[in-house]
Structures are given as C-alpha cells and as structure tokens.
Amino acid sequence: MTAPLPPPRSLPLLPGHGGRSAMTCLYRCGNACAHPAPNTSGNEYFGEVAAAAVSRRGLLRVGSLGALVIGAGVTLGSGLGKGGAAEAVAPPVAPPAQPGPTGRGALTFRAVPPNTLDAVVVPNGYDHAVLMTWGDPVEPGAPAWSVDRQSAAAQARQFGFNNDWLATAPLGRGGRRALLVVNHEYTNEDLMFRGFTSVEALSVEQLRIAMAAHGLSVVEIERVGATGQWRPVRTGPRRHNRRITARTPMRLTGPAAGSSLLRTAADPRGVTVLGSLNNCAGGLTPWGTVLSGEENFNQYFVGGDGVPAAAKPALNRYGITTTARYPAGSRRWERADARFDLAVNPNEANRFGWIVEVDPYDARSTPRKHTALGRFKHEGAEIMLAPDGRIVAYMGDDERFDYLYKFVSDKRIRRGDSAADKAHNLTLLESGTLYVAKFDATSAGEIDGSGALPSDGAFDGGGRWIPLARGNRSLVAGMSVDAVLVHTRLAADAVGATKMDRPEDVQPNPRTGKVYVALTNNTRRGAAGQPGPDEPNPRSDNRHGHILEIVEAGGDSAAETFGWSVPIVCGDPADPSSYFAGFDKSQVSPISCPDNLEFDVHGNLWISTDGNALGANDGLFAVPVEGPGRGHVKQFLTVPRGAEQASAYLPPDNRTAFVSVQHPGEIDGATVDDPASTWPHGTFAQPAVVTVWRLDGGEIGR
Numbered sequence: 001m002t003a004p005l006p007p008p009r010s011l012p013l014l015p016g017h018g019g020r021s022a023m024t025c026l027y028r029c030g031n032a033c034a035h036p037a038p039n040t041s042g043n044e045y046f047g048e049v050a051a052a053a054v055s056r057r058g059l060l061r062v063g064s065l066g067a068l069v070i071g072a073g074v075t076l077g078s079g080l081g082k083g084g085a086a087e088a089v090a091p092p093v094a095p096p097a098q099p100g101p102t103g104r105g106a107l108t109f110r111a112v113p114p115n116t117l118d119a120v121v122v123p124n125g126y127d128h129a130v131l132m133t134w135g136d137p138v139e140p141g142a143p144a145w146s147v148d149r150q151s152a153a154a155q156a157r158q159f160g161f162n163n164d165w166l167a168t169a170p171l172g173r174g175g176r177r178a179l180l181v182v183n184h185e186y187t188n189e190d191l192m193f194r195g196f197t198s199v200e201a202l203s204v205e206q207l208r209i210a211m212a213a214h215g216l217s218v219v220e221i222e223r224v225g226a227t228g229q230w231r232p233v234r235t236g237p238r239r240h241n242r243r244i245t246a247r248t249p250m251r252l253t254g255p256a257a258g259s260s261l262l263r264t265a266a267d268p269r270g271v272t273v274l275g276s277l278n279n280c281a282g283g284l285t286p287w288g289t290v291l292s293g294e295e296n297f298n299q300y301f302v303g304g305d306g307v308p309a310a311a312k313p314a315l316n317r318y319g320i321t322t323t324a325r326y327p328a329g330s331r332r333w334e335r336a337d338a339r340f341d342l343a344v345n346p347n348e349a350n351r352f353g354w355i356v357e358v359d360p361y362d363a364r365s366t367p368r369k370h371t372a373l374g375r376f377k378h379e380g381a382e383i384m385l386a387p388d389g390r391i392v393a394y395m396g397d398d399e400r401f402d403y404l405y406k407f408v409s410d411k412r413i414r415r416g417d418s419a420a421d422k423a424h425n426l427t428l429l430e431s432g433t434l435y436v437a438k439f440d441a442t443s444a445g446e447i448d449g450s451g452a453l454p455s456d457g458a459f460d461g462g463g464r465w466i467p468l469a470r471g472n473r474s475l476v477a478g479m480s481v482d483a484v485l486v487h488t489r490l491a492a493d494a495v496g497a498t499k500m501d502r503p504e505d506v507q508p509n510p511r512t513g514k515v516y517v518a519l520t521n522n523t524r525r526g527a528a529g530q531p532g533p534d535e536p537n538p539r540s541d542n543r544h545g546h547i548l549e550i551v552e553a554g555g556d557s558a559a560e561t562f563g564w565s566v567p568i569v570c571g572d573p574a575d576p577s578s579y580f581a582g583f584d585k586s587q588v589s590p591i592s593c594p595d596n597l598e599f600d601v602h603g604n605l606w607i608s609t610d611g612n613a614l615g616a617n618d619g620l621f622a623v624p625v626e627g628p629g630r631g632h633v634k635q636f637l638t639v640p641r642g643a644e645q646a647s648a649y650l651p652p653d654n655r656t657a658f659v660s661v662q663h664p665g666e667i668d669g670a671t672v673d674d675p676a677s678t679w680p681h682g683t684f685a686q687p688a689v690v691t692v693w694r695l696d697g698g699e700i701g702r
Contacts, residue, residue, distance in 0.1 A: 021642065024611075024666045026329050027188045037524060038319045039401040041493035107604055107622050107701050111589050111634040114616035118641040118677050120661065122692055128637075129229055130680045131221065131658070132159050132180065133688040138217050140238050147194065147672060147684070152208035156245050160184030161192065161213035162687045163660045165281040165380060165596065165647040167290060169360050171220065171240070175653060177233070179240055179360045180219045181290045182689060183279035185646075187213050188663060191685060194672050199332050207336040211246040215276050216292060218242040218360045228655035228693025228700070242363040246275035249366060250356065253430045255472045256371035259482035264345050273351045273369060274339070280398070281380025281505050281596055281647065285391075286413060287425035289359050293378030295398055297352035302330050306343025314487045315342070318377070319399070320349055350486050355381045355395070357429060370429045373407045374468070374488035379504040381407075384513070386558035389413050391428045394515055396503030400522045401531060402489065403497045404437040404506065406465060408558045431472075434485070435465035436497040439564060441535030449526050449533035449540030451569055451577025459538050459566035459579075463550075466495045467560075501525055501537045501545065507597035509605070509625065513555050516605060516625070517548040518594040521613070536564060543613045544571040544578070544592040547605075549625070567631060568623070570594060572614055581631025589635040590614050591621050596647045600701060601654050606636070608645040608660075618645040620659060622701055636701070637692065640679040642667040654699040657692040664688075 109123040122128050135145025135158050142157035143149075164185040171177040187210040190196050202210075220233040220240055250273045252262060263270035280295040296319075304315055304322040312322040321327035325343070334341040339348045354369035355378055373381065376397040384392045389412035395405045409432040414421040441447075441461040443454030453459065467475045468491045474481040476491045484491040501522035508515045519537065524530045526540030533540050536548060547568040553559040570592055571578035573585035580588045595610035600622075607621045619638040624630050639645045639661045646662035665677030665685030675684040694700065 021666055021668050023188065023190065023668050023670070024642075024644075024663060027186055027190075027666075037400045037530070038317050039399065039489070039493065039499060107624060107629070107632070107634055109622075109634065109636060109701060112619070112636065112638055114590055114614065114619075114635070115638055116615075116617055116641060117638070118664075118679055119638075120640060120659075120679075120690055120692075121638045123636065125695055126692055127229075127695055128659075128690050128692040131230055131689045131691050132163070132182070132217070132219060132232060133680060134159055134161050134163075134213075134686045136232070138219055138241050138243050140241065147192075150193070150206075150209050152205060152212045155209045155212035156243055156247075158243070159217050159219070160215055160243070160245075161187045161210075162662050163217075163646065163689055164279065164662055165292070166658055166660050166689060167282065167284050167649045168221070168651055168658060169284070169288065169290070175223065177220065177222050178230070178651070180217075180221045180230075180232075180658070180689070181282075181358070181360050182217045182219070182660070183282060183292055184214050184216065185278055185280055185295070185662070188666060190671055191663075191665065191675075192672070196671060199330070202332070204336050207331075207333055210331070211275070211333065211336065212243075214246045214279070215244040215248060216242075216279060216358060217244075218358075218363070227697060228691065230656060230658075230691050240361060240363055242360075244276060244358065244367060246277060248275055250274070250276065251366050251368050252351075252354075253368050253370050254372035254485070255431070255469070256482040256485040259371075259486065261347060261350050261482055261486045262371075264339065264347050264351075266339065266345075276356050276367065276369075277352050279356070280378070283380055283382040283393070285357070285383050285425075286385065287422060287428075288361060289357050289426070291381040291383070291393070292356045292358060293380040293395070294353050294356065295377045295379060297349065297377075299327075299329060300331055300333055300352075301340050301342050301349050302326050302332070302334050303341040303343030307346040311346055314490060315349065317487070317489050317493075318349070318353065350375070353377060355393070355429070357426075359426075371482075371485045372430055372432055372434065372469075374405060374434050374484075375486050376402065376405075376488050379506075382505070382507050384508045384515075384557040385413065387556055388558070390558055391432075392557040393429065394506035394508065396500075396506050396517060397489070398502055398504050398520070400502055400524055401499035402503065403492045404500055404503045404517060405488075405492075406435050406437075406557075408433045408435070410471060433470045434468045434488070435560070436468055436492040436495065437463060438466050438496060439463040439498040439534075439536045444535055447533050447535050447538050449538070451539045451575075451579065453579065454535070459535050459569075460564060461535055462561065462563050463498075464561045465559075466497065468492065468495065498534075498536065499531050501542050504595050505597045507599060507605075508557070509599050509603055511599070511603035512626065513552065513557065514625070515550040515552070515557075516597055517550065518597050518607070519546050519548060520593050520595055520610060521545040536566065538566065539569060539577055544569075545594050546570055547594055547607070567625065568594075568633065580633055583629070583631030588631070588633045589621060590616070591633050591635070593618075595644070598648050598650060600650045601652055602701075604701060606648055606650065606657075607633075608648055610644045610646065617641065618643060620645050620648050620657070640664045640685075641677045642670070642685070643677070643679075650700055654701075655693060655697065657700050659690045659692055661688050661690055 139157040168178040298319040391409040446454035567581040569579040596608040643664035646660040667676035670676035677685040
C-alpha cells in the first residue's frame with residue numbers, strides 16, 4: 001500500500017539560486033552561487049561598447065488522490081506507486097526560411113498546468129512508469145539494494161545516485177532492445193544514509209559508497225509489448241551492463257595528455273585518471289559512443305591552501321578555494337582517498353573537468369578524457385557533422401559569466417562499419433581546433449536590463465568563434481597548448497570571450513542546423529560591480545534564464561562566424577520581461593531556468609528545467625522553433641516535489657520520452673527517516689529514470 005504523502009514543506013532558498021533549496025546548492029555545486037563568480041576578467045560587455053553590426057530583424061492514473069482538475073479541463077494524476085582578439089565581428093547571418101512542424105510533427109498535447117504535487121504528472125492520453133531507481137542492480141550478480149544494507153562494493157554494481165543526462169543506443173534489430181546510458185551527477189548523503197549528521201561524521205565506507213554512486217550506468221532495456229514503455233532486462237548475460245564510478249580507470253587523449261600539469265605521484269606519465277566526477281549532460285556520437293561532461297568537480301577537493309603559489313590563480317578560476325584547507329561544503333573525500341587532498345596532490349584537480357567518451361557497446365573498453373575539447377565546467381557536448389565530414393562539438397561552461405565553446409576536428413568521419421572505420425572515428429576528438437564565442441549586437445545602446453525589445457524588434461546580432469588552440473599549437477599569446485587546454489577558462493579570458501548567463505546544454509537542431517543554447521539564469525547580471533545586461537543576455541537579475549539561437553555562416557557548423565538571436569526569454573508570460581518569439585503569451589506555459597535541451601524527429605525543441613523560480617515544480621516543456629507555432633511553449637510534464645527535470649531523450653521512433661528525475665525531495669531538513677517526498681515507491685525519495693508513452697501507441701507530443 002502506498003504510504004500517505006507528507007505535508008508539503010517550504011523550500012528555503014539562498015540568494016541567486018533560483019528555485020533550488022539550500023540543500024541542492026550545497027551538494028550539487030558546492031554553493032557556487034553563494035560565492036563570487038570565478039570570472040574576474042575585464043572582458044568588455046555590450047553596455048560599454050557600441051553596436052558594430054547592421055541591424056536585421058489522456059486519461060491518467062490518479063492513485064489515492066483521485067481526479068484533480070486544474071484550469072482548462074486538464075486532468076492530473078498523482079503518479080504514485082511502483083508502476084508509476086581581433087578583427088571586427090561578422091554581421092548577422094540571415095537564417096534560411098524553414099517550414100514549421102505541421103501534421104505529424106505538430107505539438108497537440110494539452111499542457112500540464114504548474115503544480116507542486118509529489119508526483120510525475122503527464123498530459124491526458126499518456127502514462128508513465130519507473131524504469132530504473134537508485135540502487136537497482138546493473139551488473140549481473142549485483143545484490144538487491146536496501147537502504148540499511150549498503151556497501152561500496154555493492155553500489156559499484158548498482159544504479160548510481162542522482163541520474164542526470166540520459167540517452168539510449170539501439171541494441172540489435174527490430175527496435176525491441178536498447179542500451180540506456182545515464183550520468184550520475186552527485187550524491188546527497190542526507191538522503192542516502194539513515195542517521196546522517198554531517199559529512200565529517202560519515203564513515204570511510206560511506207564515503208566510498210558515495211564515490212561508487214557517481215559516474216555512469218549502462219543498462220540493457222527492452223520494450224514492453226508493442227507500447228512505448230520499456231523495462232530493464234533482468235535475465236541472461238547482459239554483457240553490456242556496466243557501472244563507471246569515481247574509481248574507474250580512464251585514459252587522457254589529445255595534446256595535453258602527458259603534460260606536467262596532469263602528472264601526479266600515482267600517475268607520473270600524466271595519462272591515466274581514476275574516475276569521472278559530477279557528470280552532468282552529454283551527447284551521442286555518429287560512431288556509436290556517448291560523451292559525458294564533468295561539471296562541478298571543484299567541490300571534491302580540499303587542501304587548496306597548501307598548493308604552490310603559482311598554481312593558485314588557475315585553481316581560483318575554477319572555483320577551488322586556496323585560502324583554507326577545508327572549503328565550506330567540502331565532501332571530505334580525502335579521508336577515503338588522498339588524491340583529493342591538493343596539498344598532497346596539487347595536480348589532481350586538473351584531471352577533472354573534461355569531456356569523457358564511453359563506448360556503451362564494449363563493457364571492457366577504457367573511457368577516454370579528451371583534452372583537445374578543453375577543460376572547464378562542462379555541461380555536456382553535442383555533435384554535428386560539418387558539410388566536409390569534420391566533427392563539430394558544441395559545449396557550454398555552466399558558471400555565471402562564463403563562456404560558450406565549440407571544437408572542430410582535424411579529421412573527417414568515416415561512414416563505413418568496418419573495424420578500421422570505427423578505430424578511425426574513435427580518434428576524431430583527439431585533435432582539432434578549440435574555439436570560444438564572441439558575440440556582437442545590433443542594438444547594444446538600447447539594452448536597459450528590463451527585457452524590453454530594442455527598436456529593431458529583436459535581440460540579435462553577429463559573432464565569431466575565436467580559436468584558442470589548433471592541433472598541438474596554442475593560439476593564445478603567452479600560453480602553451482597544454483596550458484590553454486588545461487586552463488581553458490584563462491585562455492578564453494585572455495581573448496575577450498563574451499560573458500554569458502550560465503551556458504548549459506547546447507543542442508543543434510538536426511533538421512535545420514541551427515544551434516540552441518540553454519542559459520539557465522544569472523541573478524548577478526547587472527549587480528553592483530558585475531557585468532551589466534547586453535543583447536545576448538538582455539535581462540538584469542536574470543532569475544529565469546533564456547534560450548539563444550545560433551545560425552552558423554553558410555549553414556556550415558565549422559564556420560568561424562555566426563548570427564544569433566534570443567527567441568525565448570523565460571519567465572511568467574504575464575511578466576513584461578518574458579518573451580516567446582512574438583507568440584501570444586496568453587497561450588504559453590510559464591517556464592523558468594532552462595537546463596537540458598533535446599530535439600524530436602520533427603524539429604521541436606524539448607526543454608528540461610532546473611530550479612523553477614516561479615514557485616512550482618520543475619518540468620519538461622516542448623516548443624516549435626520554426627513556423628507559425630514558433631515560441632508556443634507548452635509544459636509536457638512535471639516532476640515531484642523538490643526534484644529537477646534533469647534530462648529527457650526521445651529516440652528516433654518518437655514513441656517514448658525517457659525522463660531523468662533527479663533529487664526528488666531535496667528540500668532543506670529532509671532525511672531518509674523524515675522525507676520531504678515519498679516518490680517513487682511511497683517510502684522515501686529516490687532518484688529514478690521514468691518512461692512516458694502514449695496510451696494509443698502514437699508519437700510523443702502529438
């Protein structure tokens with residue numbers, strides 16, 4: 001029987017954290033927003049420079065709660081239960097005209113209203129079920145999980161904590177089986193262990209459990225009948241199933257591999273790293289691998305006060321405290337593994353903050369960290385093919401006032417299926433050109449921070465990609481190539497990149513080639529002593545974030561110039577500062593803090609939110625980006641109390657939405673014994689992956 005819901009708790013918030021609780025801010029990123037932004041460079045912003053470009057312009061199951069009708073006749077369900085520097089910038093590039101989604105691609109579902117239910121809520125005509133939950137067995141022979149019988153050895157074979165980005169890779173023919181690949185971003189020991197009091201009081205074994213709960217999971221899954229529902233394969237060899245943890249050996253590739261900046265006493269050659277940390281978003285490659293981004297790695301290290309003085313500026317630029325042995329919010333992992341003490345191992349932090357490539361089809365393969373793609377707080381990496389066959393990877397650095405990057409490979413993809421072709425493609429991310437974005441504007445003098453459109457009717461402009469390194473050669477004066485790639489933020493500072501409002505996921509539209517960037521929020525924009533609003537970041541005290549659209553010159557993703565616009569400024573549609581590409585705001589769902597992005601096969605953009613600052617639960621939204629429906633944001637689902645809608649993936653058949661529900665019940669004061677959420681199994685909160693499908697077997701979103 002499902003346990004009764006606890007009464008709703010208020011969500012104590014810290015300044016600048018959007019809708020996140022203080023607990024989330026502590027464990028997710030080490031309270032990054034409570035500290036000064038690490039970017040103290042003097043890069044210009046558009047409040048200080050003149051414009052230099054020419055202007056252009058279903059039926060749901062409701063459990064014990066029964067049916068609840070909220071506005072517009074939408075029926076909600078509880079979702080409970082176990083089923084349940086340089087030259088002038090190029091002028092803007094005019095985007096090609098594109099038809100909007102119509103017919104099969106139209107978004108016809110009825111929007112889910114904002115709510116604070118402790119449930120996953122989906123539209124009429126849809127159903128959902130839990131696919132994988134923290135602690136579920138992954139590797140064959142893994143023991144059944146119990147909150148009272150945890151061990152590091154068991155967790156290293158079980159589904160990790162706080163699932164984030166996810167995707168599926170096809171397995172065999174017929175669309176009946178697939179590999180689910182999931183990032184596990186961080187742990188929250190308050191919600192993992194009974195009787196938790198402090199990280200200092202955790203046993204060494206509990207610290208090792210937390211380390212094992214990081215990383216990635218690869219799980220064989222199978223379709224349920226002819227529906228869009230999926231379930232884990234529980235019998236047979238499951239030879240692809242795999243856990244990657246904070247201790248899994250990985251190999252460094254590219255120009256910085258072997259650099260003195262990456263060598264440690266345990267790895268004097270600087271080529272082998274143990275583990276991956278704070279894996280946030282990711283991407284799929286055309287050759288069948290996955291890319292995983294290491295984000296807020298700074299919070300895992302202590303002893304920054306004991307590093308050599310010459311190393312401190314770079315550590316500070318990455319948010320690592322160098323004035324105290326134990327930074328506030330430290331996880332104290334050095335008690336279980338001395339490599340997390342920078343006073344003993346000053347280069348260890350340099351070995352995190354990379355894009356990691358994993359082959360989900362080979363459980364014995366060694367994951368690789370690609371230094372050619374630069375080191376920063378990677379949200380993820382998304383791949384496009386340039387017309388000449390080179391690989392282009394788009395990447396965001398998730399920090400206030402940090403930058404947008406892309407990488408263009410030296411080599412071209414091979415399209416065959418031979419072993420030689422695959423071996424060649426596995427080297428594509430090892431050498432190329434790393435760029436950072438510089439934006440220019442058409443109406444710089446008119447941006448006042450209110451969100452009001454300038455006189456030309458659009459937030460738009462041109463820009464260029466500034467090269468930082470090409471192959472083994474640095475293009476930044478005074479920096480070696482390994483310094484550029486290991487200390488990429490400092491290199492980008494030096495060339496005058498544009499400071500952005502937390503660039504997170506960057507997603508190319510496979511139908512149009514346009515590139516979309518989720519800028520989650522930045523409440524320091526326009527604050528005293530901080531950069532003011534500019535046209536690509538047009539709102540001061542930007543609590544709700546916005547979406548940026550980039551059109552590469554000539555439609556070539558490898559181009560070095562681009563045009564851009566801001567089609568969506570998120571927030572309450574009733575707020576004058578919000579904007580939805582000119583669409584009728586009375587029909588738009590409120591949306592706050594866009595994080596992860598995804599496109600369906602019809603070119604509709606799907607937006608996952610993190611930290612809804614409008615007082616409701618986070619959710620998944622869909623919006624056409626072309627045609628008459630452009631800007632019509634509709635909420636597709638909401639996640640439970642305290643949770644983040646971390647990621648969604650829609651496979652090519654468009655019959656399933658795989659949804660990552662992260663940190664449910666992560667509300668200040670919550671514990672395993674006194675939970676703020678009982679989702680998904682009616683006991684205490686557990687992160688989980690959910691599948692959503694149409695009851696009639698049709699396509700998602702229609």
